[in-house]
Amino acid sequence: xxxxxxxxxxxxxxxxxxxxxxxxxxxxxxxxxxxxxxxxxxxxxxxxxxxxxxxxxxxxxxxxxxxxxxxxxxxxxxxxxxxxxxxxxxxxxxxxxxxxxxxxxxxxxxxxxx
Numbered sequence: 242x243x244x245x246x247x248x249x250x251x252x253x254x255x256x257x258x259x260x261x262x263x264x265x266x267x268x269x270x271x272x273x274x275x276x277x278x279x280x281x282x283x284x285x286x287x288x289x290x291x292x293x294x295x296x297x298x299x300x301x302x303x304x305x306x307x308x309x310x311x312x313x314x315x316x317x318x319x320x321x322x323x324x325x326x327x328x329x330x331x332x333x334x335x336x337x338x339x340x341x342x343x344x345x346x347x348x349x350x351x352x353x354x355x
Contacts, residue, residue, distance in 0.1 A: 264304070265304045265305070266306030269335050270306070270335040270336060270339055271303060271304050273332045274304070274310075277318075277322060277328065280328075281321075286300040286301050286304065287300075289318075292321060293317040293318060294317070309340075309344055
């Protein structure tokens with residue numbers, strides 16, 4: 242929440258409706274992904290979505306914890322932000338654990354060769 246008269250910071254084309262991504266799950270991965278995006282200036286779902294080429298609702302699902310990024314989209318996020326190892330290490334571990342549990346596999350499993 243901003244103080245009266247304090248400007249909100251948005252990127253061009255973003256609405257002022259939900260500056261910090263709407264509801265963010267308490268689960269570790271969505272919270273870490275949101276913190277990573279926010280720390281790099283992406284204060285809305287729409288800004289991150291446009292940057293990596295997905296729908297705003299897709300980012301909303303990631304933040305809500307109902308889905309996770311595909312490996313391709315997760316790679317785009319890491320390439321965009323280029324986080325230092327102390328920041329990327331924990332989120333990579335969380336992401337790998339979710340993939341091992343079978344979350345996020347629908348839709349791209351046919352491209353993975355075993």
